Amino acid sequence: MFHHITRKGFFVITLAFLLTTLLSSMFFSKASAASTLGSAAAAKGRTFGAAVSTTHFGESQYLSTLDAQFSGVTPENEMKWDATEPSRGSFTFSAADMIVSHAQSHGMKIRGHTLVWHNQLPGWVSNISSSSDLLNAMRNHIAGVAGHFRGKITYWDVVNEAFNEDGSRRASIFQQKIGNVFIEDAFQAARAADPNAKLCYNDFNTQGINAKSTAVFNMVRDFKSRGIPIDCVGFQTHLTLGQVPSDMQSNLQRFANLGVDVNITELDDNANSSSSALQQEATDYQKVVQACLAVSRCTSITTWGITDKFSWLGANAAALLFDGNYNKKPAYTSVLHALGGA
Ligand code: G3I
Numbered sequence: 068m069f070h071h072i073t074r075k076g077f078f079v080i081t082l083a084f085l086l087t088t089l090l091s092s093m094f095f096s097k098a099s100a101a102s103t104l105g106s107a108a109a110a111k112g113r114t115f116g117a118a119v120s121t122t123h124f125g126e127s128q129y130l131s132t133l134d135a136q137f138s139g140v141t142p143e144n145e146m147k148w149d150a151t152e153p154s155r156g157s158f159t160f161s162a163a164d165m166i167v168s169h170a171q172s173h174g175m176k177i178r179g180h181t182l183v184w185h186n187q188l189p190g191w192v193s194n195i196s197s198s199s200d201l202l203n204a205m206r207n208h209i210a211g212v213a214g215h216f217r218g219k220i221t222y223w224d225v226v227n228e229a230f231n232e233d234g235s236r237r238a239s240i241f242q243q244k245i246g247n248v249f250i251e252d253a254f255q256a257a258r259a260a261d262p263n264a265k266l267c268y269n270d271f272n273t274q275g276i277n278a279k280s281t282a283v284f285n286m287v288r289d290f291k292s293r294g295i296p297i298d299c300v301g302f303q304t305h306l307t308l309g310q311v312p313s314d315m316q317s318n319l320q321r322f323a324n325l326g327v328d329v330n331i332t333e334l335d336d337n338a339n340s341s342s343s344a345l346q347q348e349a350t351d352y353q354k355v356v357q358a359c360l361a362v363s364r365c366t367s368i369t370t371w372g373i374t375d376k377f378s379w380l381g382a383n384a385a386a387l388l389f390d391g392n393y394n395k396k397p398a399y400t401s402v403l404h405a406l407g408g409a
């Protein structure tokens with residue numbers, strides 16, 4: 068049969084085969100393009116998470132959107148000092164445990180937030196007078212909380228917001244009573260409590276190169292030079308509309324070059340619900356995702372909430388990827404596309 072096929076006929080059959088192969092590969096590759104934030108991020112080796120609050124766990128669309136779209140969670144308030152050790156030595160984890168077990172049952176990574184922060188401290192901490200007593204209380208808190216969640220936390224925000232905008236140390240109770248050493252002491256206590264968690268320093272207004280992010284950079288470089296355990300830096304990235312710094316990628320890269328992971332930890336964008344603002348918001352979110360994807364050690368992006376209506380900024384800020392009715396906003400689409408999803 069074959070020796071009767073002319074040269075032309077063989078060419079036509081080969082061309083038809085190649086075209087069929089090309090078209091089917093295009094179709095299947097399109098069909099298999101990721102269609103959720105979490106799956107698109109996973110295809111890029113990243114986690115895409117959201118801050119969650121047990122306050123809203125009774126709302127079905129809140130959980131269904133979380134479970135469908137996100138591959139990571141950060142407890143918005145449930146792991147903070149006031150929630151976990153309301154009185155000295157007495158630990159309460161029920162709300163945080165609810166988030167952890169939900170995340171584990173849905174294969175989500177968990178960012179612990181946050182072990183040492185000047186805000187949301189119970190009164191008894193603020194009333195401690197001696198340096199050594201506060202140091203003991205801090206160490207015991209870290210051991211109690213990080214120990215309770217041992218093995219379940221991918222990244223811990225060990226210390227949150229310890230620097231001022233000019234790069235000086237914030238005059239928190241920890242800074243004032245213990246001194247500069249409180250940060251490294253906290254990281255050492257966290258490493259002892261959960262050797263498998265990656266330990267992060269977390270702050271805001273540090274997504275670009277400025278006095279604050281450079282102060283953090285210098286601290287991380289110093290920690291690395293002295294063998295102080297630190298594995299990650301969290302960039303909260305609470306954006307003002309239209310103000311994604313042009314040097315965000317190079318800023319993230321300089322930290323990665325120190326040998327730490329970088330995480331976008333609290334991403335939101337204070338827009339308003341006018342259509343022009345929402346288009347700008349979509350562009351802002353796209354830029355942040357592109358900056359993260361350009362840095363191989365940028366392993367995780369977390370938005371500080373799921374739906375606009377529960378944002379800490381208030382519903383009118385329209386700061387997140389889903390509106391108050393859980394509809395996908397232009398920023399959702401720009402993020403999904405930036406992640407390579409369809
Ligand atoms: O738990 C009490 C409740 O008992 C009381 O009835 C209620 C009304 O007063 O307040 C509740 O506490 C609130 C808490 O959230 C828990 O819902 C506080 O008033 C409220 O101030 C607190 O706000 C949180 C804020 O941190 C505190 O600074 C926001 O939800 C949370 O999104 C926000 O998150 C921080 C990050 O942890 C760190 N980076 C900045 C980010 C935004 O501020």
